[in-house]
Amino acid sequence: MNAPAATFRAENRAVAERRGWTAAVGREWRAAALTVKLSAILLLAFYVFAAASPLVAPYDPAQQWRTMPDCPPMRLHPAPPSEWSHGFLYAYPMRLDNPIARHYAEDRSRRTFVRLFYRGHLFTTAPDAPPFFLMGSENLGRDLFSRIVYGARVSMCIGLVGVAISFSLGIMVGAFSGLMGGFADSAIMRLCEIEMSLPSFYFLLALAAVIPSGLSTTATFFLIVAIMAFISWAGFARVIRGMAASVRSAPYVEAARALGGSRRRLLFRHIIPAVIGFAAVNASLSIPGYILGESALSLLGLGIQEPAASWGNLLSQAMDPQTIAYFPWILIPGLFISAAVMAFNFLGDHLRDRFDPSNAA
């Protein structure tokens, strides 16, 4: 066999594989309902927010404009071509004309130009110009949009990290328990049931309250995720254990055992691969729980702490009906939470319809 032919064949195979992969995704995409497509796009956008927050957010999320608390969202106007050197878009700066009522008026005598791809941001204003608040500002005069973008880091990642922890823990314990059977199985499952019978939200509150002060925001974040994952792995382990127990008596597992396969081999080569598809679907459906859990904790002041932002702690300002009535834009983080939760649910449902073996028939 000569070398060029081999190279050609290898390249050909690579192209074919690539085509196969993209084709599969394309096929899935075309088959999916509109809601699923929208969900996928939305989640992708949120993860872009999270990954590229410094780029997407126009301002530092902790920067306080102390003369502009609770400023309403500003409107953008296209700039006339003669002023394109300053920027293509501008807004009128807001002036606080009644500090007690927090009533603002547009200052029509001035303009603040919103520049695209400027100073390392997707869009922002010149450092000495009045700020542009796309979604308004919150009660300390910080830009709500920037905080939502940075908040996506916490709120969008908490689900992934949490699921990664509870998923691996649940799958290991569940599959092991199902494979072993007998006393070990009963003991592990009773432990899981005890864990599941704890009133989870109060348990979460108690655990969150003992997080030592003086930890950095990142450390607090991971502790909170770990706490939430610790609460949810047991239910997951029970389901996996049930599947593993039924797979254990399947002919191919019996065959592997009869051929002298070790317990580890049975676990990793036969049991876990059989349940992992279901587990993946289940995991995607449990992500919203983490997002909501974090927002509930933050709402009570036990989650991510100021000045770091998460969608939950941004929403905590909206606990007061007064505030909502006068500054309705502070509910925007709530829309982001609902959108993310809904998107994960649509996507998870879709994945279950496609990949759950019980639906295959």
Add this chain to the structure above:
Amino acid sequence: MAAFAIAVAAVAAICGCRVNRPRNDHAATQTLYDSMVSDPGTFNPVLITDSASAVAIGDMFESLTRVNPRTTLFEPGLARSWEFSDGDQTLTFHLRHDVKWSDGAPFTARDVLFTMRVIYDPKIPNSMVSAMMIDGKPIAASAPDDYTVVVRMPRPFAPILSSMQFAILPAHVLAGAYEAGRFNRTWGIDTPPDRLIGLGAFLMTRYVPAQLIAYRRNSDYWMRDEQGAPLPRLKGEVHLIVPDQNAQYLQFQSGMTDVYHPRPEEVWPLEQAAKRLNITVAKVGIDTGSLFFAFNRNPRHYVHDGVADPRYQWFTDVNFMRALAHAVDKQGMIDLCYRGLAVPAVSDVSPENKIYHNPNLKDYGYNLELAAQILDRAGYRMIRPGVRGDPEGRPLVFRLTTNTGVPVRDQMCAIFKQDLQKLGITVNYRPLDFITLVKALDLSFDWDCVLIGFTGAIEPNDASDFLRSSGNLHIWDPAQPKPATPWEAQIDHLMDEGTMVVDPYKRARYYWQIQQILHDQLPMIETVRAVTYVAYRNSLENYYPTVWGLYHPEWIEFRAR
């Protein structure tokens, strides 16, 4: 999601209230409705530890003297007059002859002596006894006849009139229970209201836990108005128990209550709606308490095995503290957290304490450049961009806390943190729930900096547990065996001196000096004081709120239609 649903429901509730507002009959029945945040813990005036209980029985019991909230001076109460003699070491009260308990028994000196005996009983825990000790010894009292009480002090003791301001108990009702050792269990909240024997302007008629406490007018009350007509003029009172302030606000708007104390953000909407709701929104005055950042200087927290934590050196370095004082953006806090309805606090005593507040202190202005200069000069230099170090080059990092659930404090901490960040000082902020915070302050002493508030009183000696180095509320280093610094020793000395002079105007200079020392030494940095408001129905007459309470509450009535 749940929060969102609650929010939507709340908005709907606001709108709903505007549409149908029930008519009330408060004016027709001359009954004043207001709200309180929690259930009382006890109806026993001596055992009270919480403010809800104090509100619940406040109108049922009285003391020998009362304070005029407008002048902050003492006025006759159950005692019609009193005089000092024997070089200010004897105080004689002459009691009113016309006061009757609600069961018809006369009020006499026996009741006063009985109440003092109960308060001094070591088996009965109460918050009054500390104010009634002179140099650790109880006050001796005797009754030469039924309507005279003579109080003898080992030395002149200026706060005595304030100390004698305890609610008097009916001896004929409670003496039996006290002798039998059951006093701590009497007059709990399960007592039928008709068995609570009082002599105040109102008597309790009904208590429904978590709902309301109702009162009727005491027709035998001793006070008369200028024309000799009996007081109080109201026929009844109802305190609704409403734990959520948002709900209280809605209830006031819907006409269920007649009086409401709005938060800063509610003042403007109420003023706007004043005409429609037929209410008056009035400024009451400046908060009487004090809200400050305290810095831990307790060696028990910092010194372990003879090695002191650097934070101990920073917080006891007056230059460091002065720089921090210049980094508190009080105007920003007023604008952002209080909607402009607050004033910068300079002294730990409120300006509403007209006699004892020192008006001559000069505030540390907000000036980050000056703060940076002070730090630089004292050796706290930038060690790398954005990070300032102490003279030994260790980065400046400390923890900041406050109690959870108070958004205003959260915001104030966020502002302080942001400004210190600009100076290169890292602050790790984490609020703690109230119980955990109190434990840290009282027991473990494991805290660096805390934003905390204390309530204020007219009598300056009431703050002695906070000001004296031996006090348990001497928050930056409590219960010192002997004063840790010369200035703390000086405050102790001034506290002693201040109690020796009876004339309040002559006393004031001792307390002015204490305020000056705290202002210079900065164990804590004062922040701001809210300007408080009250909203009430226009149909209420003679309603004169002050920060120290209502002026002449007995004269309040609803205007006849």
